[in-house]
Amino acid sequence: MQAGYQVVGTHEAADVCVINTCSVTHVGERKSRQAIRKMRRLNPDTIIAVTGCYAQLDPDTIAGIEGVRVIVGTQDRSRIVDFVEACHADGDVQNHVRDILPTTDFENLNLYGGAVEHTRAYVKIQEGCGNFCTFCIIPYTRGRLKSRRPEDIYAEAVRLVSQGYKEIILTGIHLGNYGQDLGGKNRLADVVNLLLTETDVRRVRLGSIESVELSEELITLLATEPRLCPHLHLPIQSGSERVLRMMRRHYRLSDYLVLITDLRQRIPDIALTTDLIVGFPGETEEMFRETLCTLQDVGFADVHIFPYSRRKGTPAADFPNQITEAEKKERVHRAEEVVRRAARAYAQRFIGKDVNVLVESRLQNGHFEGMSAHYHRVRLVNEVPQTGEIYPTRIIDADAQGLIGRAYVRQEALS
Ligand code: SF4
Structure with missing residues (x-):
């Protein structure tokens, strides 16, 4: 443009x-x-x-x-x-493709200049990953850790807020390692603080972050700062300790579960979502059942389930005991069933409560819909004066598509 x-x-x-x-x-x-x-x-x-x-x-x-x-x-x-x-x-x-591995600078791309709905904007602040999980191709395509400078993040946030965006979602390939390559002086919590104190953004949300990288400062911010959305996407990838080891993930399942318990004690109703891979090479029926039990015990608000995909050049592509596509598909269905039940139970907890909904669009049937701070899609049963605004909303019901609510709107505001 x-x-x-x-x-x-x-x-x-x-x-x-x-x-x-x-x-x-x-x-x-x-x-x-x-x-x-x-x-x-x-x-x-x-x-x-x-x-x-x-x-x-x-x-x-x-x-x-x-x-x-x-x-x-x-x-x-x-x-x-x-x-x-x-x-x-x-x-x-x-x-024009060049080898990515020697690159050390974050490429500062300013996006969102177009006439899209001005509601929620993704701001990428970190690139690259050095974890080399055995299934993952990303370190080979994105290279080493690179962090965006705080002044560039600030400038983008100010521009987005002036364009009317109400929510900024901070994203990265390895978000929790933000700042490591900037001399360790800037951390993710500092970026969150910067946006909350120096800009007028109404909401900040964290994108996917590794559980082991969630700092005490971030947890405290989540517990105390109402503008930081009470939602964390913490990739678990498997609910079996043995599979996690084969995946070369950098945490133990037991530590992950302790963190979840701690988060729930300190931030009641926090939305916890995750990514899961099923059918990883060597995942036996018994290990898969361990994963199902973990899903049931944790009760995630939502789970992105992926059948394992063999990525050439990664260690797991050459592991023995690859799982057939039919078996993976079957495991996806079984996991989906457990996830659906847990997600429904989590959503129903909000019935009768008040939440803030950032109204994003008007549906074809005339209803408005938007996103709550807890990352629920909420359909409104009444009209609101305009999209792109945050409305306090009483949740009155929940169904498979999300929550249903009535926004608090003064009648004169509609005329
Ligand atoms: S799964 Fe995540 S942490 Fe592991 S290598 Fe891929 S990007 Fe890095």
Whole structure:
């Protein structure tokens, strides 16, 4: 946009299509290839630029897809406009992917300039991971730890707040390690404090964070600061101690469970969500049942369940005792059933309580919906004067889609 381009919707004709790809699972890669082909069909004369993890990992495959002209990996994305302008629609494919491992600087990309709903904005503050869990391709596609400077985070937050965003979600590949490469002087808790004290943002939310990296300062902030959403996404990946060891995760299940108990004591009703991989190589039926028991005991508010995906180049891809796709699918279904019950029980706790809902959109049926601080989707049974605002709301019911509530709105505000 700074270069004078106009951003159009996915289904509108475009001169240039930029496609951000994923490689975290083989499904992500397949969907990325499908997205590129679809864009090509919709815009036969377009210049297609492909970026992201899949481009970083396998530029040769991407180059072989018809219509692709520019390939950029997980760095140099701020130069996409230059790369596109230097290429011709019928010229050779330009592959700008460079080795990510030597890179030490965070690429400061200012996003969210467009006319999207001005409600919640993701602000990425950290890149890269050095944990090398045995199943994970991310350290190879994102490289080593890189943190965004606090002044750049502050500048972006101020801009977003002035554009009307009410909630900022701090994200990173390895969020809890924020600041390690900045001399250890800046920590995640300092960034949260910076946003809460120096900007007018109404809500801050933490993105996915490793349980072992949740500092005492952060827990205290969560317990005392009403503008920091009482929601933590703590990837567990498996509920079996033995599988966690094979995954080379950096915590023991027992420590994870102690943390959960502590969090619940200090922050009643905190929303705890997680990621889970089922069908990891060597996961026996007994180990999987351990995971089901863990899910039942913890009672997460939500769980993203992934069947294990064999990522070439990672240690687990060569482990013996790979689980069949059919078995993985079956385990996903069994885990989903346990998760659904727990999520429903957690949601029902809010019936009769008041929560703050950031209203994001008006549905086709005329109802408004938004997000609570506890990360519940809430459908409102009454009208509110406008979207993009936070309304205190009484929760009156819960169903499979989320919560149902009535916002406190003065009648004159509607006229
Ligand atoms: S900590 Fe997360 S990003 Fe890093 S290797 Fe493990 S799963 Fe991948």
